[in-house]
Amino acid sequence: MTTTKVITETITPTPTKPKIGEFRIAGGWPFPYHGNPFLPGSVGVAFWLSFEPFAYYVPASGEWIPRLAESWKVEGNTMIVKLRADAKWSDGKDITADDIITAVTFEQAINKRWLYIEKVEKIDDKTVKFVSSEAITIPRMIELLTRPEVSRVPKHIYGQWLPKAEELAKINREIYSYTSKGEEAPKELTDKSANLLSELKESLQKFKPWEENKFVASGAFVPKTVRQDVMVFEVNPHYWAKDKMKIQKVTVYRWSSNDAVWAMLMAGKIDASHPATPKDLTDQIMKLNPNVKLVTPSDLGDFALVFNFREPLFQDINLRKAIAYALDRKKIRDVAYWAAAAEDVYAHNVIKTYESKWLSSEFLNKLTKYPYNPEKAAEILESAGYTKGADGFWRTPDGKIVEFTVAVRSDYSDWVIAAKEITQQLKSFGFKVETELMPGQVYGGRLRGGEFDTAIEFGAAWWGTGDPVTGYDRIFGEQGYIRKVTAFPADKSFDTPWGALVPQQLVRQLALETDPQKRKELVEKLAYISNEYLPLVPFLEKRIMIFYNDGGTVTGWPSQDDPLWSLCPGGIERFYVYLITTGQLKPAG
Structure with a gap:
């Protein structure tokens, strides 16, 4: 409630009017700005505004929307993509x-x-052929066609580093030929890869495209002004859809915290944004600005407490299960994110909204359930040799106090609230726990480096696809973000009702499988391993809270039941770009 009071006292009731043909949002970018996608912070909010994928995929409808590509054709292990002329x-x-x-x-x-792409062949200047070592299934198509990375490294700018990149890419593909079969790559190869990567990065780090006036965009907008507090984009003068666009300028204000974005929404300084917002502030924003509306599609992702498996403490499944039982996940959801869908008794990493589509009630009944049950948590610990001292703290079988921190991004208010609630609940249970706030700009790097005990993160995230393979690849895949954060041994076998299974291999099978029933069977196996071995504990399914000005400054938004809103998770700027470049979103009045 303190935050509400501060915001109320500092807002300006009269909305700030945008300039004609301007769209205003909030976002982030590294500063000083370098414009190099391979340096820390990458290109920031320019990722979707300035660079274009071959296509967009709408998860809620299964629709493909051509962008940089005008067409594509898949035949077995090959895909031919025709670029727009x-x-x-x-x-x-x-x-x-x-x-x-x-x-x-x-x-x-x-x-x-x-790395499954063995080669990319040039058929002509506007046609490329991808040759894969594996079948190009729908998940693989989505991965290839919908990422803007395909058009952010122009040869005439980055060509000087291409020979070194080709050498390293060849070695990495060779390493993949081993790891994709569950085999360990020769140390000679992995060492050579690491050395070449270090050399390439060292050379690339000296290149600052923005400072050298060599930042070129493939997408709709090009950055023209970059300050610490604001980034201004103007239309790419050579963009293929520029003649349809009624909005010529995008102004992005620094998303320093959710508090800052709430203030901007209240003051009418931005036209759209998606901060997690308490109910009282939500009501206040919409009361102060009658043209502001709220839509809450699934964000296709769970908030979760993730464990650091580099630490012996969290390698104990008994401790992880005790933590799952000691958490009141409904209460965490209620205090941290009122608009979310609650995760109740499972940890299977199938998003709650899609649970019934992928997991039968018969299967769910076979899984261990983790309702809020501190007594059960204590029973598990005692059976495993843990003891609770006179000081109220649990101790490991070798007598050490169970002590750890819950790391959280300091600029994500909903995560901070969740982390503090989790900390308090685990303290009350008898663990010695503290919340550790980390700045957003270093959070991911520190987690990947293992500099944490437990942390708040997106667990299963189906961004861009609406398919479980995306979430499981994030958790168990060889290059998965959560896999790298947790160091969960996904390349090892786990006992299951189907025998010993390796989750990393299951993810690969799921990515390549086309038969719907077989895909469900693979999802069940991954769900079982997730639920019974607990690489993380999900506590809510995020529903993205999108505030948008409809009629006051801009107009042309889709109806709230339009599948297009499912473009927002994992890259909301692409949703804005689509609406602007089709001419649908335009200045009001």
């Missing part, structure tokens, strides 16, 4: 097959993305 970089040069090949090479080299 009028696709150009913001400096006026054609976007060609050579640029796509360059981009894929850099991704394979630096980010180890798309």
Whole structure:
């Protein structure tokens, strides 16, 4: 309630009017700005505004929307993509097959993305052929067609580093030929990859495209002004859809915290944003600005408490299960994110909204349930040799106090509230726990580096696809973000009713499987491992709270039941870009 009071006293009741043809949002970017996608912070909010994928995929409807590509065709292990004839970089040069090949090479080299692509062939200047070592299934198509990384490394800008990137990409593909079969790659290869990556990054880090006036965009907007507090984009003068666009400028104010975004919404300083917002503030924002509306589609992602498996403490399944029972997940949801869908008694990492689609009631009944039950948590610990001292703290079987921190991004108010509630609940149970606030700009890096005990993160996230393979790849996949954060041993076998299974291999099978029934069976196996071995504990399904001005400053938003809103999770700017570039979103009046 303190936050509400402060915001109320500082807002300006009269909305700030945008300039004609301007759209205003909030976002983030590294500062000083460098514009290099391979440096810390990457390109920030320019990711979706300035760079374009081949297509958009609408999870709620299954619709494909051509963007940089005008068409594509998949046959077995190959996919041919035809680029738009009028696709150009913001400096006026054609976007060609050579640029796509360059981009894929850099991704394979630096980010180890798309390693199943054995080669990309140039058929002509506007046609590329992807040759895969595996069948290009729908999940693979989504992964290839919907990522803007395919068009953010123009050859005429990054060509000087291409030979080194090609050498590294080739080695990484060779390593993948081992790891994709569950085999360990020769140390000679992994060492060579690490050394080449270090050399390539060291050279690339000296390149600052923004400072050198070499930042070129493939997408609708190009940054023109970058300050610490605001980033201004103008229309790419060579963009293929520029003639349809009624909005010529996008102004992005710094998203320093949810509090700051709430203040901007109340003051009418921005036209759309999606901060997690308490109910009283939500009502206040909409009362002060009658044109502001709220839509809450599924964000296709869970908030979760994740464990650091590098630490022996969290390698004990008994402790992880005790934590699951000691958490009142409904209360966490109620205090942290009132608009969310509650995760109740499972930890299977199938998003609650889609649970009935993928998991039968018969299967769910076979899973361990984790309702709020502190007595059950205590029973599990005692059976495993833990003891509770006279000081009220639980101790491990070797007599050490169970002590850890809950790390959280300091600029995500909903996460902070959740972390503090989790900390308090676990303290009350008898663990020695503290909340550790980390700045957003270092949060992901510190987590990937193992500098935490437990942390608040998105667990299962189906962004961009609405498919469980995306969430499980994030948790168990070789390059999955949560896999890297937790260091969960997903490449090892786990006992299941189907025998010993390796989750990393199951994820690969799920990505390649096309038969609907077989995919469900694979999801059940991954759900079982998730639920019984607890790499993380999900506590709510986020429903993204999108505030948008309809009629006051801009107009043309879809109806609230339109499947297009499902474009928002994992990259809301692409939703804005689609509406602007089709001419649907335009200035009001």
